[in-house]
Amino acid sequence: MKGGVLNGAVKPGDTMAIVGAGPVGMSVLLTAQFYSPSLKSL
Numbered sequence: 001m002k003g004g005v006l007n008g009a010v011k012p013g014d015t016m017a018i019v020g021a022g023p024v025g026m027s028v029l030l031t032a033q034f035y036s037p038s039l040k041s042l
Contacts, residue, residue: 010037011035011037012035012036
């Protein structure tokens with residue numbers, strides 16, 4: 001999951017859309033929070 005966040009070059013203030021609230025979506029959410037984006041969960 002961290003690879004997706006790093007490959008996406010997430011920076012503070014970026015907007016992310018996470019589709020799905022399963023184990024993968026939750027892992028991405030938790031990992032992405034380290035980079036302080038503006039999160040949208042769908």
